[in-house]
Amino acid sequence: xxxxxxASLGVPFEPVPGFRDTNLPATADFRTVKDPWTGEEIxxxxxxxxxxxxxxVQEADAAGNARIFGSPGYDVLMAQAADEVILTVxxxxxxxxxxxxxxxxRISELSVAAVVEVPGGAxxxxxxxxxxxxxxxxxxxxxxAGTRExxxxxxxxxx
Amino acid sequence: MPxxxxxxxxxxxxxxxxxxxxxxxxxxxxxxxxxxxxxxPRLRHVSIGGGLDGTPGTIPRSSSGPAxxxxxxxxxxNVDVYQLALRGRIDxxxxxxxxxxxxxxxxxxxxxxxxxxRVRLPGGGGAAVLFQVVRRxxxxxxxxxxxxxxxxxxxxxxxxNLDRLVTPLGVFRATPAGLRLEALQPxxxxxxxxxxxxxxxxxxxxxxxxxxxxxxxxxxxxALDPDRLRDxxxx
Numbered sequence: 001x002x003x004x005x006x007a008s009l010g011v012p013f014e015p016v017p018g019f020r021d022t023n024l025p026a027t028a029d030f031r032t033v034k035d036p037w038t039g040e041e042i043x044x045x046x047x048x049x050x051x052x053x054x055x056x057v058q059e060a061d062a063a064g065n066a067r068i069f070g071s072p073g074y075d076v077l078m079a080q081a082a083d084e085v086i087l088t089v090x091x092x093x094x095x096x097x098x099x100x101x102x103x104x105x106r107i108s109e110l111s112v113a114a115v116v117e118v119p120g121g122a123x124x125x126x127x128x129x130x131x132x133x134x135x136x137x138x139x140x141x142x143x144x145a146g147t148r149e150x151x152x153x154x155x156x157x158x159x
Numbered sequence: 160m161p162x163x164x165x166x167x168x169x170x171x172x173x174x175x176x177x178x179x180x181x182x183x184x185x186x187x188x189x190x191x192x193x194x195x196x197x198x199x200p201r202l203r204h205v206s207i208g209g210g211l212d213g214t215p216g217t218i219p220r221s222s223s224g225p226a227x228x229x230x231x232x233x234x235x236x237n238v239d240v241y242q243l244a245l246r247g248r249i250d251x252x253x254x255x256x257x258x259x260x261x262x263x264x265x266x267x268x269x270x271x272x273x274x275x276x277r278v279r280l281p282g283g284g285g286a287a288v289l290f291q292v293v294r295r296x297x298x299x300x301x302x303x304x305x306x307x308x309x310x311x312x313x314x315x316x317x318x319x320n321l322d323r324l325v326t327p328l329g330v331f332r333a334t335p336a337g338l339r340l341e342a343l344q345p346x347x348x349x350x351x352x353x354x355x356x357x358x359x360x361x362x363x364x365x366x367x368x369x370x371x372x373x374x375x376x377x378x379x380x381x382a383l384d385p386d387r388l389r390d391x392x393x394x
Contacts, residue, residue, distance in 0.1 A: 001238060001241055017245065018288030018291040018292060019287050019288065021264075021315065021318050022315045022317060023268075023315045024315075027273055070234065071209030071237065073237050074237050077238050128225035128228070132224070133221060135220075
């Protein structure tokens with residue numbers, strides 16, 4: 001999250017409390033800097049700037065203004081951090097409908113490169129208000145994804 | 160055994176605290192719901208799925224899914240939840256782990272060497288930070304054996320404000336000198352805990368045995384989890 005936030009702010013790194021006496025910083029090349037005012041050491045995490053963020057949302061207009069119902073997770077932050085955003089959408093709705101309650105729009109078209117209407121696009125995961133997690137579907141995916149061939153068959157046979 | 164663990168966890172959270180848990184946390188979500196029904200009606204339950212004091216009726220299998228949004232006055236993003244913690248607004252966190260050592264360090268990253276692990280685990284999911292910004296961290300492990308409670312963890316995923324470690328055999332309290340056995344689960348003995356623990360077990364002078372789950376606690380568990388989803392973590 002910290003790396004994405006740094007990217008979203010256009011800065012090269014962001015400080016974050018914690019990590020002291022753990023083995024994680026070494027594995028990810030997190031380093032410490034001195035607080036210029038107090039001299040205290042704090043870990044910094046390098047910016048994590050994805051080329052693409054592919055986000056599935058419940059409703060958006062064709063321009064890419066998106067509503068997210070249920071927990072937005074990290075979606076808004078990912079949209080802010082990535083170079084380009086592709087939205088997959090349960091249903092495309094008219095912009096005029098968004099304009100009636102614009103405060104429900106969480107991602108704006110200004111950062112969206114493409115919108116694709118894909119009903120069921122989060123399956124076998126859940127999509128709040130649309131469908132719950134499909135446990136059998138997750139199991140099928142896990143069983144198939146162990147091998148390259150299995151994954152290909154799964155992708156070709158899954159709508 | 161799931162009852163003992165859920166009840167022991169529930170009793171450790173206090174009325175009025177703000178509590179959170181991560182993903183795949185059926186037992187913590189059950190324990191918090193149980194505490195809210197019994198001794199801690201003003202406990203605040205922040206689910207990583209974004210709910211505040213969610214009331215799904217019976218607990219859902221997914222502790223991060225939208226079911227915990229039922230009855231919540233707000234939807235918190237994951238970013239919101241982390242920022243609450245970073246700002247010091249989370250009092251207590253309930254967290255599972257794979258390994259824990261006598262110094263109270265937790266591993267949920269790898270078994271074996273990091274570069275060539277024998278088993279790659281799900282990872283800490285922010286625990287390295289949360290352990291140092293949340294006031295009290297209560298860690299649990301549903302198995303009490305020498306592979307889980309080890310002399311030194313293979314990898315330090317998180318360390319810091321550990322408060323308690325809860326297992327099917329007992330409760331350890333974190334002290335400046337390391338973990339100390341504070342209580343035995345009903346039916347467990349000090350000898351058994353010592354035999355099944357990989358680090359040296361040092362009991363506190365006031366070592367006690369936890370009171371068995373009360374009829375009220377058992378009834379609340381049944382009401383919250385009639386399908387016994389709590390057994391899933393113990394298979």
